[in-house]
Amino acid sequence: MIAYRHIAETAAKVMKRYDESNPYRLxxxxxxxxxxxxxxxxxxxxKGFFMMKSRMKCITINSDLxxxxxxxxxxxxxGHAVLHASTVMAAFNEFKLFCGTNQLECEANVFAAETxxxxxxxxxxxRSWNRTFFEMAAELCVPxxxxxxxxRTMKAMGIxxxxxxxxxxxxxxxx
Numbered sequence: 001m002i003a004y005r006h007i008a009e010t011a012a013k014v015m016k017r018y019d020e021s022n023p024y025r026l027x028x029x030x031x032x033x034x035x036x037x038x039x040x041x042x043x044x045x046x047k048g049f050f051m052m053k054s055r056m057k058c059i060t061i062n063s064d065l066x067x068x069x070x071x072x073x074x075x076x077x078x079g080h081a082v083l084h085a086s087t088v089m090a091a092f093n094e095f096k097l098f099c100g101t102n103q104l105e106c107e108a109n110v111f112a113a114e115t116x117x118x119x120x121x122x123x124x125x126x127r128s129w130n131r132t133f134f135e136m137a138a139e140l141c142v143p144x145x146x147x148x149x150x151x152r153t154m155k156a157m158g159i160x161x162x163x164x165x166x167x168x169x170x171x172x173x174x175x
Contacts, residue, residue, distance in 0.1 A: 002103065002106055002107060002110060003107075004110060004152060004153040004155075004156035004157070005153075005156050005157060007079075007083065007107055007110045007111055007114065007153070008110075008114050008153050008156070008157060010082060010083065010111070011079075011082075011111050011114035011115055012114070014026070014030075014082055015115065018030060021115060021116075021118070023071055023074040023075040023078055023115060023116070024071070024074065026078060026115070027059060027074060027078055030057070030078070030081070031056075031057070032057045032058065032059055032078070032081055033053065033056055033057065033058040033059070034058075034059050034061070034074070035058065035059070035060045035061070036060070036061050036062075036063035037060055037061075037062065037063060038062070038063050038064050039062040039063075039064060040062070040064055041062075041064045041065060045062065045064070046062060047061075047062050047065060047069070047073045048060055048061040048062055048070075048073040048074070048076070048077050049077065050077045050078075050080040050081050050084075052085070057081045057085065059074060059077040059078070059081065061073055061074055061077070068141060071116070072112060072116065072142065072143070072146065075111070075112035075115045075116050076108045076109060076111070076112040077108070078111070078112075078115065079107065079108035079109070079110070079111025079112055079115070080104070080108050082111065083104075083107055083108065083111060084104050084107070084108070087104070102170060103170075105170035105171070106149075106169075106170040109145075109146065109149050109168070109170055109172075110149050110152075110153055112146065112149075113142075113146050113147070113149040113150040113153060114150070114153060116142055116146065117140060117142060117146070117147065117150045119154060119159065121140060122140065122147070122150055122151070122154065122161075123159075123161075125139055125140055126151075126161055126162060132165075133147065133162075133164060133165050133166075143172060144166060144168075145166065145168030145169075145172035146168070146172075147164070148164040148166050148167065148168040149168055151164050152164075
């Protein structure tokens with residue numbers, strides 16, 4: 001079971017500590033080494049990964065991806081760096097991210113949603129009933145699945161939000 005409240009509180013503490021929510025500036029403030037490498041854009045290509053290099057946190061992002069997707073991948077990988085630094089490498093037995101059966105990937109998705117989507121912006125978008133859920137996600141510059149993770153977290157925090165028309169799995173960015 002995903003601990004939505006714990007992840008939301010952890011993300012809020014990290015953003016407050018570093019006074020930053022932009023994933024690029026947040027990674028820099030946290031001292032995370034950010035690298036880019038071409039890994040292809042075909043189906044199943046690695047999108048990015050987190051690892052420890054000589055006791056230093058390092059995130060590698062696929063430079064072949066569109067910038068907006070790179071930003072989302074970075075927020076997801078920061079989630080691993082914060083939530084799973086001691087366990088992620090033991091569980092990381094292949095270069096596939098967003099595995100639907102892996103709780104660590106779902107938790108990193110929740111962290112990314114908390115980092116990229118503030119409650120007020122989401123509430124404002126959700127109040128606009130003249131748009132679909134998918135149009136709201138586009139307005140917020142995230143995939144609908146990430147908005148679904150955010151809505152689930154808001155519900156867990158006791159915030160009333162409309163029911164999402166989808167139920168995102170951890171593998172929504174796999175392809």
